[in-house]
Amino acid sequence: MAALPSSELPVAGLRGEVEVLVDRWGIPHVYAGSAHDAYVAQGFQAARDRLFQIDLWRRRGLGRLAEVFGPRHLDGDRARRLFLYRGGMDAEWASYAEGTREIVEAFVAGVNAGVDWALAAPEERLPPEFAALGHLPARWSPDDVVRIRTHGLLYNAEQELARALTVRDLGPAAEELRAIREPGGPLTVPDAGILDALRDEVLDVYRLAFAPAELAPEPAVATAPSGSNNWVVSAARSGTGRPLLANDPHRAVTVPSLRYLAHLEAPGLSVIGAGEPNLPGISLGHNDRVAFGLTIWPIDHEDLYVYDLHPTDDDRYAHDGGWEAFDVVAERTPVAGGEDAALRLAFTRHGPVVHVDPEARVAVAVRAAWLQPGMAPYLASLGYQDAADTREFRDALARWGAPGVKQVFASVDGRIGVQACGRVPRRTGWDGALPVPGDGRFEWDGAVDAGDLPGEVDPASGWATTSNQADGPGEVVATTDWYSSARHERLSAWLGSGARVDVGSSLAMQTDATNVHARRLLDRLAAVGVPDDLRECWAELQAWDGVEGTDSRPALVVQLWLRRHWRPWLADRCLARLGVAADPAARARLVREDTLFSDLRPDLRMLTVVDPDRDDDRALLAEGLGATLRAALAEIEARLGPDRSGWTWGALHRTELRHPVLGPAGSLPPQPRAGSGDTVGLSGHDADFNAVMGSSFRMVLDVGDWDASRVVTAPGQSGDPRSEHYADLLGLWAQGGSFPLAYSRAAVEAVATARLVLTPLA
Known part of the structure; x- marks a missing residue:
């Protein structure tokens, strides 16, 4: 040496x-x-x-x-x-x-x-x-x-709450469109009475526990x-x-x-x-x-438990025909720039209490195997x-x-x-x-x-x-x-093709940007017509190979059209078919906003409710396709300018590492990123297409x-x-x-x- x-x-x-x-x-x-x-x-x-x-x-x-x-x-x-x-x-x-x-x-x-x-x-x-x-x-x-x-990586309680609120507010049929359950089958509601006690905010404390430390004016990832x-x-x-x-x-x-x-x-x-x-x-x-x-x-490995509070005592909850007292831990913590603060922590026999509603006389706790x-x-x-x-x-x-x-x-x-x-x-x-x-x-x-x-x-x-x-x-x-x-x-x-697998091919597959489900969704819509002014664009999307490369214009159009325009439009039509008023609150229940780990299977399932194989639905879909694709192109132009030669996925979809404390002194240049939340070479983006996951x-x-x-x-x-x-x-x-x-x-x-x-x- x-x-x-x-x-x-x-x-x-x-x-x-x-x-x-x-x-x-x-x-x-x-x-x-x-x-x-x-x-x-x-x-x-x-x-x-x-x-x-x-x-x-x-x-x-x-x-x-x-x-x-x-x-x-x-x-x-x-x-x-x-x-x-x-x-x-x-x-x-x-x-x-x-x-x-x-x-x-x-x-x-x-x-x-x-x-x-x-x-x-x-x-x-x-x-x-x-x-x-x-x-x-x-x-x-x-x-x-x-x-x-x-x-x-522990977050199952969020799915339980989202499912409960969707079933309560929109019905079980809407829940089948919100997320794919595997194995499937009828959803059994253990006790419908407790659903009325649930609110979006019952997991705010849970979410805060898992949130990153916020040290900068702008939110962390x-x-x-x-x-x-x-x-x-x-x-x-x-x-x-x-x-x-x-x-x-x-x-x-x-x-x-x-x-x-x-x-x-x-x-x-x-x-x-x-x-x-x-x-x-x-x-x-x-x-x-x-x-x-x-x-x-x-x-x-998590469950949400909902309890009835004692009619006159906020420190007791119903269990097994009687009333049990919360296990309360009182702690004090120093506070920079101020006096020590008292923290009250309450627990049931199942786990930490994350929500109490004194008016409704209800409490919610999280039971978690990972606390054992x-x-x-x-x-x-x-x-x-x-x-x-x-x-x-x-x-x-x-x-x-x-x-x-x-x-x-x-x-x-x-x-x-x-x-x-x-x-x-x-x-x-x-x-x-x-x-x-x-x-x-x-x-x-x-x-x-x-x-x-x-x-x-x-x-x-x-x-x-x-x-x-x-x-x-x-x-x-x-x-x-x-x-x-x-x-x-x-x-x-790929692995089942019979080809020999080596280090080089594996490295290449780890960054593979082929979106098989986006390609499948476009295939389902292939027979849907579009207005004359959109035919060239639609033909380009239909000819696309599904690879979301940084230099791909179809990938840019598909991602922005699908996430921001097509999905909300289609969700509203599905809700109408289910007899639910298509207001923003209902749509928010049905449409999953996260794109970091995307799942296009609900989108494909929605196309069984509004079905391109049916003549009447095909006409409706053509109307929606024209409106949403036109809106997507307008948004891309507003973001990237009118010169379509610069319209590439990498121009919008980039990883920009911002230091949470030092600002520009610790931040790094943006890196164009291929792929999305649907690709093997995963590069999930936030609502503004910043590639923050991968x-x-x-x-x-x-x-x-x-x-x-x-x-x-x-x-x-x-x-x-x-x-x-x-x-x-x-x-x-x-x-x-x-x-x-x-x-x-x-x-x-x-x-x-x-x-x-x-x-x-x-």
Whole structure:
């Protein structure tokens, strides 16, 4: 290894010397004499690279933002404290794999050493956000890591409320058009009487608990459903003669990145890949024997319970023929710039109380499986990092708690597979699709055994893929609220084509921008005529191949027409057919506004209500098509100008990373983005077409020839705008590029740019 810039730092918590080689992409490769020291070093490096980010995440998760940012954060602090883990800590730690507590303690010691290192020379070492906001980072406790739960992908209660309000206000037929339930069948309303007590705002506190910390005048990226793609291919189906595994999680694209890459080497520990900077270990990556990657498996692990309040006592609710008192926790919190504030937290036997209506004498609480012991999001990945084969890997997944995921895996001995994991509540006589009374009639009966969850080893097809789609028939019904099947259809067609799959083709598929459902919707409307002035435009859309490239004009027109004009028009006509007045409130119930993870299947289902195969409906659709397409073209002209040569999807659909604190000093140039919320190369946009969601981390692993693996993350490994690794990967990511994930010592040394020696603090 050529001489590298080298430095030495003393680190509290280390038992021996640790070598860290930082590669040209900013990944720390940690070589330690013990696993304990490897995790201390991981925490130390995470703090050096992401201190403001992880300090903010910790404060937010614990409900301690008002301490440093003032009283406007009190409501959010109260909401997040409601959803902290509040059970016994012995039971909590005992729920994870052996050694988890010691790993977390080592990692936290490293984080605290990083805090101390930064505070020793704050002007030079503290990220600039601390000076801009006027506070200092805090030290961590190991319990902080496991008590915080609101950073997980947990949002099922929203679907229950949306379904209940739609059924109540518009009827069950309208609910069939709002969202696709799988498996389908008649919707059973457990108790129609409680629906009248529900309002949109009953989940405001719940939403606030999951919302990002608001530090800037403009809102942060909203919390939204997050998913992923993954696939695994056997040696017989790959172009290398070895198994191949690919994974691209879909999350908010932010600065700094959600993901943090690291490589840990110590006796009994050899793992590389990505996790989150506030957690120890690796959740997506490989060890020397097994590769692993996950997607969200959206378990219905929440229920809304509605209670009758006592006629004269607001602190008691009805249950099992009697009255129970709320469990009330009174806490006080310091408030920057003011006096300490009192926070009142109320709980029922089922969970946190999120809404009380004293006039209607009703309260609402959320029951969540992820508030039970052993459910700290992603922490169970520590149990499978050292798996020697697929059997050990699957055994470790039995302890996985939250969020629900489907893991794909592959081993150097040629075996591949897929396994669902997570805690699925068992409900007897009801399905959890709608809110229920909290009077004792609707209780959970434990959880589905981990061994009964769907999974497969060495599928006969030679491949497996998951992209948040519905499970097959006959398997455990984990939920009825699945994601669109569009990505899964595209991936299954590709993998099932018989073509050899290799690293290059997998990288290309991870950015594939083919919208199979948009193309299907246009096909359904192919026989509908348009006015003469729109024939050329309509012909261009009908000839479109469905690829939403950055240079595509049809993609621009289809997306803006469909989202902003066609969908509301069609929803109004469907409501009229159902006998519902098509007012804005009714339309808002029926039309899902989120486009981050779009689902065009309801749009296709609406075309069975207003059907282009019927003559009368075809005339109506022609009228609507002309009006909405004309309106869409006018809006595009207002946005991009009259010169249609500049009308491209990438001109409107861009990722612009704005720093939440530093403004222009930390913000990054806009990046045109292909795809949408319906494509494998997912790039979900907000209502103004800002591409704020997508695969900010992509990984393809060549199992056995590990150094041939490729990854990319965005915008960079560091969260400090002064670092060369703050945004050095943004352009590569936006263009669909990648870099090698060096694993062997020789490969790491070939790409190393700096050497750091960490020594025990005397």
